[in-house]
Amino acid sequence: MDYYVTQEMSLMEKLGILGDAAKYDVACTSSGVDRKGDGTGIGNAVKAGICHSFSADGRCMSLLKILFTNECIYDCKYCINRRSNDVPRASFTPEEVCRLTIEFYRRNYIEGLFLSSGILYNPTFTMELIYQTVYKLRTEYRFQGYIHIKAIPGADPEVVQKAGFLVDRMSINLELPTAEGLRNLAPNKHRKSILTPMRQIQTGITRNKEELTVYKKAPSFVPAGQSTQMIIGATPENDYQILSVAQDLYDKFDLKRVFYSAFVHVNEDKALPVLPGGPPLLREHRLYQADWLLRYYKFRADELLSLEKPNFNVLLDPKADWALRHLEQFPVEINRADYETILRVPGIGVKSAGRIIRARRNGNLGFEDLKKLGVVLKRALYFITCSGRMMYKTKLEEDYITRNLLDKRQKLPFSSDGITYRQLSLFDDMNFVQDAGEGIKPISALQ
Amino acid sequence: MEEIIVICEDSEDGIFTAVYEVYARKYPLETVRIQTGEEGNLRLFARYEKIATDREKAEKVRRTLWKRFGEGACEDISYALSTQDEEKGQAVFETIREGLSGKIKGHLMDALGYCGIRKVFELSRSAHHEKHRWEEFLRFQEMDGGILAARINPKCLILPFLMPHFSDRFPLENFLIYDTVRNLAGIHPAKKEWFLVRECPEDILNSMILSEKEAELREMFAYFCEKAAIESRKNRDLQRQMMPLRFRDFMTEFQKNL
Ligand code: SF4
Numbered sequence: 001m002d003y004y005v006t007q008e009m010s011l012m013e014k015l016g017i018l019g020d021a022a023k024y025d026v027a028c029t030s031s032g033v034d035r036k037g038d039g040t041g042i043g044n045a046v047k048a049g050i051c052h053s054f055s056a057d058g059r060c061m062s063l064l065k066i067l068f069t070n071e072c073i074y075d076c077k078y079c080i081n082r083r084s085n086d087v088p089r090a091s092f093t094p095e096e097v098c099r100l101t102i103e104f105y106r107r108n109y110i111e112g113l114f115l116s117s118g119i120l121y122n123p124t125f126t127m128e129l130i131y132q133t134v135y136k137l138r139t140e141y142r143f144q145g146y147i148h149i150k151a152i153p154g155a156d157p158e159v160v161q162k163a164g165f166l167v168d169r170m171s172i173n174l175e176l177p178t179a180e181g182l183r184n185l186a187p188n189k190h191r192k193s194i195l196t197p198m199r200q201i202q203t204g205i206t207r208n209k210e211e212l213t214v215y216k217k218a219p220s221f222v223p224a225g226q227s228t229q230m231i232i233g234a235t236p237e238n239d240y241q242i243l244s245v246a247q248d249l250y251d252k253f254d255l256k257r258v259f260y261s262a263f264v265h266v267n268e269d270k271a272l273p274v275l276p277g278g279p280p281l282l283r284e285h286r287l288y289q290a291d292w293l294l295r296y297y298k299f300r301a302d303e304l305l306s307l308e309k310p311n312f313n314v315l316l317d318p319k320a321d322w323a324l325r326h327l328e329q330f331p332v333e334i335n336r337a338d339y340e341t342i343l344r345v346p347g348i349g350v351k352s353a354g355r356i357i358r359a360r361r362n363g364n365l366g367f368e369d370l371k372k373l374g375v376v377l378k379r380a381l382y383f384i385t386c387s388g389r390m391m392y393k394t395k396l397e398e399d400y401i402t403r404n405l406l407d408k409r410q411k412l413p414f415s416s417d418g419i420t421y422r423q424l425s426l427f428d429d430m431n432f433v434q435d436a437g438e439g440i441k442p443i444s445a446l447q
Numbered sequence: 448m449e450e451i452i453v454i455c456e457d458s459e460d461g462i463f464t465a466v467y468e469v470y471a472r473k474y475p476l477e478t479v480r481i482q483t484g485e486e487g488n489l490r491l492f493a494r495y496e497k498i499a500t501d502r503e504k505a506e507k508v509r510r511t512l513w514k515r516f517g518e519g520a521c522e523d524i525s526y527a528l529s530t531q532d533e534e535k536g537q538a539v540f541e542t543i544r545e546g547l548s549g550k551i552k553g554h555l556m557d558a559l560g561y562c563g564i565r566k567v568f569e570l571s572r573s574a575h576h577e578k579h580r581w582e583e584f585l586r587f588q589e590m591d592g593g594i595l596a597a598r599i600n601p602k603c604l605i606l607p608f609l610m611p612h613f614s615d616r617f618p619l620e621n622f623l624i625y626d627t628v629r630n631l632a633g634i635h636p637a638k639k640e641w642f643l644v645r646e647c648p649e650d651i652l653n654s655m656i657l658s659e660k661e662a663e664l665r666e667m668f669a670y671f672c673e674k675a676a677i678e679s680r681k682n683r684d685l686q687r688q689m690m691p692l693r694f695r696d697f698m699t700e701f702q703k704n705l
Contacts, residue, residue, distance in 0.1 A: 012667055015667055051689075052584070053584075055675045057681050059676075278680075362560050372559065
C-alpha cells in the first residue's frame with residue numbers, strides 16, 4: 001500500500017502530533033473482555049480494564065490513544081484536524097504503531113492500543129490502513145492485549161468486518177446527538193453513514209455470540225462490544241434529548257458504552273457556540289451519572305427527565321434528584337425490600353445493594369452494618385428504615401431533605417476554586433439550550 | 448473463662464498452623480484469640496501459647512478450607528492475611544470458626560453480619576485494591592540484555608498475587624519485580640514458572656544497567672502523557688485523587704531525571 005509518509009519527522013515528533021490530535025476522543029477504557037495469554041506472544045486482557053496513568057486533567061489513560069494520521073479530507077467544524085486548519089500533519093506507518101504499542105506495553109505503561117484516524121484519501125483506504133496495522137500487531141507481533149479501533153463511516157463493510165475479528169472494541173462516533181446538529185457542524189458526515197456500520201457491527205457481534213455457543217474456538221468478533229461518543233454543548237440539544245438518544249443506542253444498537261465529551265473550543269468558527277466558562281464539565285458529569293443509572297440501575301431516560309424538566313439539576317446528582325421527586329416510594333425497609341427497590345436508594349450502589357441482599361439472609365441488618373457494607377449513610381438515611389426504624393428522626397419532605405443533602409456539599413470532581421464559576425456558566429448554557437426547545441427524536445425515526 | 452492467647456508467626460502458614468492447633472488441642476473456641484508476632488501487652492487473666500509454624504499442618508488447614516468454603520472464600524482469606532493489620536489472625540480465625548460451625552446459610556463470605564467475616568472481607572478488599580493499584584502503576588524498566596525490572600513498595604504482601612498477572616501477560620519475557628519493603632523478589636524467567644526469592648539484596652537491581660533504548664522510550668511516554676491532557680480541562684486535584692502520590696516514586700512519567 002502506498003501513501004505519503006512524513007519521512008523527516010522523528011517518531012517522537014509524530015507521537016506528539018498524533019497523540020495530541022487523538023485526545024479529544026474521551027473513551028480510553030480497556031474493559032469488556034477477559035482473555036488469558038496463550039503463552040506464545042505478549043499480552044492479555046482483564047474484564048474490568050486497567051488504567052495505567054491519569055493525565056493532568058484527571059482522565060484515565062489506559063490505552064496508547066493515537067491517530068494513524070491527522071491528515072483529513074473532511075471539515076468538521078469542531079475538529080482541530082479539519083481540512084481547513086493549518087496544523088502540523090503527520091502519519092505513522094503500521095510498523096511504527098506496532099513498535100510503540102509493544103514497547104509501551106512491555107513496560108506496563110498501557111493496556112493496549114486505541115487507534116483512530118483522520119480520513120486519508122477516502123474512508124475505505126483509511127479503514128484498510130487501520131486494518132493492516134492491527135493485523136500486523138496481532139499476527140507478526142503476537143500482541144494479545146486490548147485493541148480498540150474506530151470504524152470509519154462510509155468504509156467498505158468488508159474491511160470493517162475483517163478488522164472486527166482482530167480487535168476487542170470498535171467505535172463509531174455519533175458526534176452530535178441529532179441529525180440537525182450533524183448537518184450544521186459536520187457537513188461531510190451523515191447520520192445514516194454513522195448508523196449503518198453501527199448496525200453492521202451489532203449484527204456481527206450477535207451472530208458471533210451464536211457461533212461461539214456452537215463452536216467455542218470460533219474467532220471472536222469485537223468481544224468487548226462497541227461504543228460511541230457525543231459532543232455535549234456544541235449544539236443546542238437539552239439533557240433529555242441527549243439521554244434519550246443514549247437510551248436508544250443501548251436499546252436498539254446494544255452499545256456497551258456511550259461517552260459524553262464536553263465541547264472544547266479549539267476552532268474559531270461562527271457556527272460554534274462560545275462557552276465562556278470553558279467546557280461544560282458539570283453537565284458532562286451529570287450525563288455520565290445518569291448514563292450509569294441507565295446501565296446498572298435500570299432507570300429509563302424518561303424517569304429521570306421529561307419535556308417539562310429537560311435538564312439535570314445542577315446541585316443534585318440525578319439519582320438523588322429522582323428520589324426527591326418520588327418521596328411516595330420511600331422509606332424503603334432494608335431487611336425486606338427487593339434488590340431493585342434498594343438499588344434506587346440514594347447512597348446505595350450496585351455493590352452495596354448486592355451485599356445487603358446476601359448478608360440479610362443470616363439475620364436482620366442495622367445501620368451500623370450498612371455502613372460497613374459500603375452504604376453512604378449520610379445520604380441514605382432519609383430514605384430507609386432498618387427493622388422499621390429510621391436512623392434519626394427526620395422529615396420525609398422534599399425541601400428539608402434537599403437542604404440536608406446539599407449541606408453535605410457533595411463533592412464534584414472539579415478543583416475547589418473552579419466550582420462556583422463552572423456552575424454559573426452551566427446555568428448560562430442551560431438557558432441557551434432551553435431557547436432551542438424541541439421534541440425528542442428517537443434515532444430510529446432518523447434512519 | 449480464662450482467655451487463651453495463641454501467638455504465631457505473621458504469615459499464612461503461621462496463622463493456619465495456629466488454627467490447626469486450636470482445634471487439635473480442643474481449646475474452647477470462644478476463649479481463643481490468635482495474635483501474630485510479639486506478645487504485646489500482657490493480659491492478667493490470660494494464658495499464652497506460642498505456636499511454631501508447621502507447613503504440613505498449615506497445608507491441612509488450607510485443604511479443609513478449600514473443601515468446605517470454596518475458592519472465593521479461600522482467596523479472601525489469603526488476601527486478608529497479606530495485610531499488615533494486627534487483628535487479621537483473629538478475624539480469619541473467627542471466620543473459619545463461624546464457617547465450620549455450620550450455622551451460616553449460603554456463601555461464607557456473604558454473611559457480613561458477623562464481625563470476623565466482615566473484617567476479613569474488608570481486609571481482603573483493601574489488599575485487592577492495592578494489588579489492583581500496582582497492576583496499574585507498576586513500571587518496568589528495560590535493563591541491559593532485555594530484562595524487565597520493576598520496584599514496588601506496597602503496604603500489603605501483594606507480590607505473590609501480582610506475579611501470576613504479569614507472568615500470564617509476559618510469558619516470553621525475563622522479568623523481575625522487587626518489593627523494597629520486604630526485600631522480596633519475584634522472578635519470571637522466559638517461558639518458565641515464576642518464583643519468589645526471600646531476603647534478596649537490593650544490589651541485584653542496583654547492579655543492572657539500563658538498556659540503550661530505555662531513556663528514549665521513557666521520554667516518549669512522558670511526552671505522550673503530557674500531550675494527552677486537554678488544557679481547558681486541567682485538574683490536578685482530580686489527578687492526585689485518582690493516582691495517589693505514593694505510587695509515583697517509581698512511575699516513569701513522573702520522574703524528573705529523564
Ligand atoms: S473526519 Fe471530521 S472529526 Fe474526524 S478527523 Fe476529519 S475533520 Fe476531524
